[in-house]
Amino acid sequence: MKNKIFHPYTPFSVIEKGFPNMVRGEGIYLFDDRGNQYVDVVSSWWACALGHGHPKVVEAIKKQAGILQHSITGGLTHPGVLELADKLANLMPTPERHTVFASDGCSAVEAALKIAIQYWHNLGQPEKTWVIGMDQGYHGDSLGALGAGFVDGFHKPFDRVVAHHAKLPFPCPTENDPDGFEPSQMVIERHADKLAAVIVEPLCLGSAGMKIYSAGYLKKLADCCATNNVLLIVDEVAMGFGRTGKRFAFNHAGIDPDMVTVGKALTAGYMPMSACIVKDEIHNTFSDTPEDHTFYHGNTYAGHPIGCAAALAALDVYEAEDTVARAAEMAEKMKQWMQPMGELECVKELRFLGMIGVVELKPETKPLVAKIKASLFGQGYLFRPLGTMFYLMPPLVISDDDLRAAVYALQQTIEEFCE
Numbered sequence: 001m002k003n004k005i006f007h008p009y010t011p012f013s014v015i016e017k018g019f020p021n022m023v024r025g026e027g028i029y030l031f032d033d034r035g036n037q038y039v040d041v042v043s044s045w046w047a048c049a050l051g052h053g054h055p056k057v058v059e060a061i062k063k064q065a066g067i068l069q070h071s072i073t074g075g076l077t078h079p080g081v082l083e084l085a086d087k088l089a090n091l092m093p094t095p096e097r098h099t100v101f102a103s104d105g106c107s108a109v110e111a112a113l114k115i116a117i118q119y120w121h122n123l124g125q126p127e128k129t130w131v132i133g134m135d136q137g138y139h140g141d142s143l144g145a146l147g148a149g150f151v152d153g154f155h156k157p158f159d160r161v162v163a164h165h166a167k168l169p170f171p172c173p174t175e176n177d178p179d180g181f182e183p184s185q186m187v188i189e190r191h192a193d194k195l196a197a198v199i200v201e202p203l204c205l206g207s208a209g210m211k212i213y214s215a216g217y218l219k220k221l222a223d224c225c226a227t228n229n230v231l232l233i234v235d236e237v238a239m240g241f242g243r244t245g246k247r248f249a250f251n252h253a254g255i256d257p258d259m260v261t262v263g264k265a266l267t268a269g270y271m272p273m274s275a276c277i278v279k280d281e282i283h284n285t286f287s288d289t290p291e292d293h294t295f296y297h298g299n300t301y302a303g304h305p306i307g308c309a310a311a312l313a314a315l316d317v318y319e320a321e322d323t324v325a326r327a328a329e330m331a332e333k334m335k336q337w338m339q340p341m342g343e344l345e346c347v348k349e350l351r352f353l354g355m356i357g358v359v360e361l362k363p364e365t366k367p368l369v370a371k372i373k374a375s376l377f378g379q380g381y382l383f384r385p386l387g388t389m390f391y392l393m394p395p396l397v398i399s400d401d402d403l404r405a406a407v408y409a410l411q412q413t414i415e416e417f418c419e
């Protein structure tokens, strides 16, 4: 069959060569139509925290599909969405929250951006319309999310269309400013009268190449936003539900963000579902009158019953299997096993945050990256390097042996091509 897919993030040259046709998933593996198996080292775009085919999530989806497959949340409700909204609120430091449901990470981010802007409108401060993010931050590919993000290569064709008002510099610690927060503080203070919100990826800028910054920075950012009447949106789409060794990455900083966006691992990657969890003091500024204080925003699949069933099942499994604590434990082992790679001549840096392990190679290895990736693929490992950076972000349920084997394969292959 001719491939008629307009593939995301896939160079045409790669499409021409053809690629595997994945027909099945089980545990940490994906299987192609030729029977080859591949370790899903990046959890299928960081979503499949529980791996593939988890019986409890699969069962919940099947059951819900036979009961109620869809019913809208505009003017109606259903048991699954009520329960999920309550559960999500109770996962927050302060549970006085309402949740907007959506389908992809970027649609949860769009909701957050619009709520931030309308919140200030509702309060009679319509001049506060800017939502700014961090240099190299990424929040999705819709136009609003692009405006708050700064991954240059992705954005170039849209530079004239999206609103890049200002940005927070990526934290650069110094002796006097150990969290590298002061330059960001200056940006916030300078623009506070126009700023509706700041949005950040907590502790790790994923798409920019797993760039990690301190929890101290995030704490200072939360305090500075509060002092300057700027909302803080923490985008947990990639980090949420245990990836960093805590339930949410913002828990490392002990903060209580105004809005939290989640997606990906919310359903452990089983259904397209995302959410924006909003403090009641923001939600309560919306009302029927005047009409422009109403929340006129929604998506067809907002609160989709099967998505809710998948999310509720995933949250139950995280709880029952103590996934977050296990991830924190595994993270220590992964770090230990990866350390020897830091000694290799071609390695620029290793970085770690929870179950994210990064090997950044020196820039001169760039021509070898595709070869290393292809070799690992031949060995049954689905790595997706970013620039010269290889990273492990496996399902949180990966076994010790499988994780150690993946680390070993990466090290051997880097050595083979680069040393």
Ligand code: PLP
Pocket: 104, 105, 106, 107, 109, 138, 139, 140, 141, 201, 206, 207, 235, 236, 237, 238, 263, 264
């Ligand atoms: N926010 C963050 C932090 C992300 O990493 C991503 C995607 O990688 C998104 C938002 C967008 O999510 P989606 O691709 O589901 O729209």
